[in-house]
Amino acid sequence: MKKINVITLGCSKNTVDSEHLMARLAAAGYEVLFDSDRTDAKTVVINTCGFIGDAKQESIEMILRAAEAKKAGKIERLFVIGCLSERYADELRAEIPEVDEYFGARTWDGIVRALGASNDSALTTERQLTTPRHYAYLKISEGCNWKCGYCAIPLIRGPHVSVPMEVLEEEARKLAAQGVRELIVIAQDTTYYGIDLYGRRMLSELLRRLCRIEGIEWIRLHYAYPAGFPDEAIATMAAEPKICKYLDIPFQHIADRQLAAMLRRHTKAEALELIGKLRRAIPDLALRTTLLVGYPGESDADFAELEAFVREVRFERLGVFAYSEEEGTHSALHLRDDVPDAVKQERVERIMQIQNEISLENNRRRVGRTERTIVDSRQGDFYVGRTQYDSPEVDQEVLIPAAGRRLQSGRFYDIRITSASDYDLYGEVAGK
Numbered sequence: 001m002k003k004i005n006v007i008t009l010g011c012s013k014n015t016v017d018s019e020h021l022m023a024r025l026a027a028a029g030y031e032v033l034f035d036s037d038r039t040d041a042k043t044v045v046i047n048t049c050g051f052i053g054d055a056k057q058e059s060i061e062m063i064l065r066a067a068e069a070k071k072a073g074k075i076e077r078l079f080v081i082g083c084l085s086e087r088y089a090d091e092l093r094a095e096i097p098e099v100d101e102y103f104g105a106r107t108w109d110g111i112v113r114a115l116g117a118s119n120d121s122a123l124t125t126e127r128q129l130t131t132p133r134h135y136a137y138l139k140i141s142e143g144c145n146w147k148c149g150y151c152a153i154p155l156i157r158g159p160h161v162s163v164p165m166e167v168l169e170e171e172a173r174k175l176a177a178q179g180v181r182e183l184i185v186i187a188q189d190t191t192y193y194g195i196d197l198y199g200r201r202m203l204s205e206l207l208r209r210l211c212r213i214e215g216i217e218w219i220r221l222h223y224a225y226p227a228g229f230p231d232e233a234i235a236t237m238a239a240e241p242k243i244c245k246y247l248d249i250p251f252q253h254i255a256d257r258q259l260a261a262m263l264r265r266h267t268k269a270e271a272l273e274l275i276g277k278l279r280r281a282i283p284d285l286a287l288r289t290t291l292l293v294g295y296p297g298e299s300d301a302d303f304a305e306l307e308a309f310v311r312e313v314r315f316e317r318l319g320v321f322a323y324s325e326e327e328g329t330h331s332a333l334h335l336r337d338d339v340p341d342a343v344k345q346e347r348v349e350r351i352m353q354i355q356n357e358i359s360l361e362n363n364r365r366r367v368g369r370t371e372r373t374i375v376d377s378r379q380g381d382f383y384v385g386r387t388q389y390d391s392p393e394v395d396q397e398v399l400i401p402a403a404g405r406r407l408q409s410g411r412f413y414d415i416r417i418t419s420a421s422d423y424d425l426y427g428e429v430a431g432k
Contacts, residue, residue, distance in 0.1 A: 004115065005033040005041035007066075008130070009059050010049025012186055012222075014082060015130060016139040018047045021081075021108065023126035024117040034130045042076040044069075045111070048084035050156060053324050059084045067098035079103065081111050083156045087328075105157055125171035132376060134410030135182035135392060136175045140168055140206065144188035146225060148252075149263040149330040150295060150323060153188055160189070162197045169209055176215035181410060182374065183216055184391060189225040191233065204232040211242045217412070218374070220391055222248040227265040229274055238281045244388040245282055248317075250290035254309040255302040258295055263330060268305075275313055286389035288317035291351060294344030295323045296335035303347055310351060314358050317395050320351045356422045363396075363420035370430045373398050373415040375407050383407045385415065387425075398425045405429065 004025055008018040022032045033041050044066050048059035059082075069075050078099050085092060086104030093102060103111040112119050129136055143158040144151075172183060185207075187193060194202025210219055219242050226249060237243050253259055254268050266274075278285055291310075293303065310318065322344035325332045373385040376392060382399040390396055398415055400407065407413060407429070415427040 002029070002043070003031045003033060003041035004043045004045060005036045006045045006047065007035050007062060008047045009062060010047070010051065010055055010083065012137045012184070013139055013188075014047050014049060016127070016137050016186070017082070017105075017108070019127040019130055021045070021047075021111065021117070022128035022130075024112055024119070024123050025115060026128055027118040027120065027123055027126070028116055030115075030117075032128060034128075039074055043079075043115070044075050044077070045079045045081060045115070048080060048082040050083035050085075050087045051152065052321075052326065056084060063092070063096055063099065067096050070098050079111060079114060081105070081108075086156050087152070125167060125174055127171070127175070129175075129178065129180075131392075132409060133179045134374065134376075135184060136180045137184045137186050138168065138172060138175070138210075139163070139186050140190060140193050141187040145192065146189065146227075146265065147263060147330070149261065149335070150292065150326065152326040152329055155328050157188065160192055160196060162193050162195070162202075164197060165194075165202065165206055165209065168206065169213070172210055172213050172216065176213055179215075179410065181216065181412075182218040182220065183210060184220045184222060185210075186222045189223060190221055191224045191229050201228070201230045201233070203230060204236040207233065207236050207240065207243060211240045217242060218244050218388060220244045220246055220388075222391065224249045225265075226251060226271055226274055231277075234278060234281050245284045246286045246288070246389055246391065247278065248288040248391070252290065252292045253295070253298075253302070253306055255298075255305040258298055258302050258306075261297055261331075261335070262292070262295060268309075286316040287313070288391070288395070289315050289319075291318065291320040292323055293320060293347040293351065294339040294341075296331055296338055298323075298339055298347075307350065307354060310354050310358075314362070315355070316359075316362055316389060318351075318355045318358075319394075320348050320355075322348050359396075360420070360422040363422065363425055366417050366425060367420055368417065370414050370416045371398075371427075372412055373400075373427070374412050375400075375409050377409055378402055378407075385413070387415075396423045396425065398427050400427055400429065 006018050025032045049055040070078050080099050081103045083105050085102040089102040141162045143160045144154050145160045147154050256268050325337050371387045375383050375385045377384050385398040414430040416430045417425050417427045419426045
């Protein structure tokens with residue numbers, strides 16, 4: 001049987017794209033490997049990321065390693081797909097001609113034809129999972145219409161396009177039949193879902209339908225844009241027990257000067273109003289956000305305002321990045337990257353120091369509580385699990401001593417939290 005190794009870099013949206021491609025390859029009779037080190041797969045597909053500098057570099061290094069393997073005769077065919085080749089296909093063809101063909105993030109029909117994969121429309125909702133079998137990402141739309149000043153995603157992925165609701169329901173049912181218990185709903189902006197298809201935001205209706213799928217026990221929402229957040233979605237999150245009390249909502253900044261420069265479509269007052277509305281409706285909500293420091297023109301006063309915001313809101317989960325210029329974006333074309341790299345890094349560290357303290361305080365308050373926890377894996381002397389307040393790979397974990405007990409991955413357990421650090425919890429199975 002012919003073997004193909006699919007290597008995926010970048011975000012969870014790329015993961016979903018690769019899983020769809022892998023299902024089509026498997027239907028065409030290929031044995032499909034994923035991120036494998038095996039040398040018997042003579043065809044390699046690299047799904048690249050082109051979002052920020054570090055991700056681009058990782059993708060380029062992976063392509064170069066594969067190109068060397070091809071020159072050495074270890075592989076016979078090499079294809080590159082995804083965001084990096086969407087933006088830089090011509091440059092890549094010139095610099096790395098060993099690649100048989102480059103396909104972008106929006107040209108999946110090309111890679112399907114090139115590999116002889118099945119193009120049967122019945123496979124639209126099929127996936128070959130690469131995550132642990134008990135959770136999966138559900139990508140509900142592609143592209144983005146917001147065009148924030150720093151972001152290249154609209155240039156790469158194009159405008160917002162929603163996946164029809166009945167297609168998503170079918171895909172989710174098939175995932176549940178494979179053993180998936182946790183659906184992680186993703187998009188460039190999940191709250192924008194449905195506007196292009198139905199004339200209004202339909203996230204709430206989609207969530208209600210997903211909640212009715214037998215076998216799905218947790219539904220988690222990622223990547224919600226703050227502007228225009230639908231009130232009915234908040235009500236649905238509060239009312240549906242299957243929806244995790246968790247929301248990933250990147251605010252990026254809070255100073256109005258910076259929000260305007262970033263071309264964000266909300267103000268500080270509107271952001272604070274939304275946070276208040278969410279926490280009043282869902283008191284136990286874990287809010288995750290992402291912040292961007294060192295954007296052109298960020299003053300000491302702007303940064304001080306951001307620090308105060310982090311202290312005031314006390315996000316349960318927070319990530320922070322230093323601005324890096326992305327060619328073709330508004331900020332690269334119209335603004336000067338005037339914050340020194342050393343200042344950017346200092347600001348990253350200052351925000352994370354504040355967040356470390358907040359996270360430790362939040363975690364210590366959870367000691368003594370019994371929380372429903374899904375076990376993801378066993379690592380050394382511990383089983384590794386998560387509560388509804390944590391998403392896989394990006395958030396903290398619950399570590400459960402493995403000695404004297406046998407827990408199953410993908411199963412839920414009631415875990416009593418016994419101790420806490422800044423980014424980990426420790427617990428025991430309740431009643432044992």
